[in-house]
Amino acid sequence: MSTDAFTMEMLDVWKRPEPPAQQVETGFFTDTTLCIGCKACEVACKQWNQLPGDGFHWTGNSYDNTVSLSATTWRHVAFVEQFPLDGGGNSHAPRWLMMSDVCKHCVQAPCQEACPTGSLIYNEFGNVYVQQDICNGCAYCVVACPFGVLDRNREDGKAHKCTLCYDRQKDGMTPACAKSCPTESIQFGPIEVLRERARKRVEELHGRGETDAYLYGAEASGEYSALNAFFLLKDRPDVYNLPEAPRRPVARMRSNYLSSFAAAVGLAVISAFCFAKGDK
Template sequence: MEMHPRVSDHAASDLDRAIADEAELTAGIRIRPGRSYGFFTDTTLCIGCKACEVACKEWNNLPADGIGLTGHSYDNTTALSADSWRHVMFIEAGVRDDLAQPFQSGWLMMSDVCKHCHNAPCLEACPTGALFRTEFDTVVVQQDICNGCGYCVPACPFGVVDISLLDGKAHKCTLCYDRLKGGLEPACAKACPTDSIQFGELDELQERARRREADLHRRGVAGAYIYGAPGTPGATGGLGHLSAFFLLTATPETYNLPRAPTRPANRIAPSLAAGIATVFGLAVAALSLFTRSAER
């Protein structure tokens, strides 16, 4: 295990100040505005420990929700919501036999998160400008602007954004906007003990994911593929790439992900054209009806 040379500068376990550019020690990069950052979630490494869920709740001060047992394997979080910005899914795919592919062959786990889409439908739908694109190319809801109209909620193709009934605002993963500003790696990625969640610059992450995919193919995991990088499932229908993307080993639907989501804003023009044509067509009908009987 390589360690960054700067790590030895901070040997004490109790620090009296924040470490400058801490992400360099934990994720190997310096976070700078103007560049694109994201998550690469490699599900073949996920062990379902939910450290990401806990780290996210702790850092972001999110209240508990869904206290109870669902009976859906170990998934008692059920879905991403206003109060849960990481969600570990558990899929019991069946009994392992000798022919099964390695890596999670009988039990799939995946830590789901906001995808921070390139053409983010929530951002495009938001009428107040509360949702905006940050200097790190991520998508964040400004809590002091949001008026809780809820239009971002059905806009999201992944069912991520949610309105909290506690405060009447929309909430979702911020990709730890505050931490990025302070040079820190997002909480979930830092907490992940197996590096299933990797944080970094998007280009580098996509390259790393392609290498991992090829490596897994070589090692016999023929079904491994990337979801959300350019040209792969998930990055379809005008959405562009997803800044939080995944390496999966079963169909997208297995992980409750849409195979070919679309960009909702692309439907505005045809819809408006058809509607306006109908109104004016009927207005012309009215014009001819009223004119005809005026002449009588």
């Protein structure tokens, strides 16, 4: 190799390649009123993404033996059984609520804002994606996420979560969970189409007397952005183990910095006075 060619190759390392062209934003609409709790999404996700098992254990309190999302579980079906335990309490008829939980792919994602390496990005489909060749396992995203989605794998030391089947989308395919869902509880598509469809669905349900149906994350709320993977729910969010009003950590960062810097500079100035004055 000539010296010139070698120099060019060394310089290439520092060049950032052009990002892929922006595509139509995609996401999930998970309609929990259609979920039958078959867990096909969990299995399809594990299979396509080649995720290992988590060590099987019976919870003994519901059909939910997956328990939570983790670095190796990117879809998790929650089972809520609302049957009065001691003959009273609930205002509604006894019912099952099932919800296939997933990374929310926030429009403004706290994990992406926290990530110090730039591993977490919004890809060309507007999905939040962990670049595995960049992540160094600092675990800041783990504590930044208000939904407790991200986790670090103990084997490879890196953060993992739902990729919204980036690889499948690149080939124009539907993500594995949505593809396998037998009741179309998990719907995949352009996010604007999904939001419109979800609004119509809520109206339809309200028309049928199911007035407790509402959309979780279809629109921004206060300081928190909309979610590109949003849900149709039938009860309070914490019933499904979702936060009622998630906070955006960065929203208070500036004022935290200000008071912290004020104290530091204040103490420095006071000490300067002490040094100037001496022991007089």
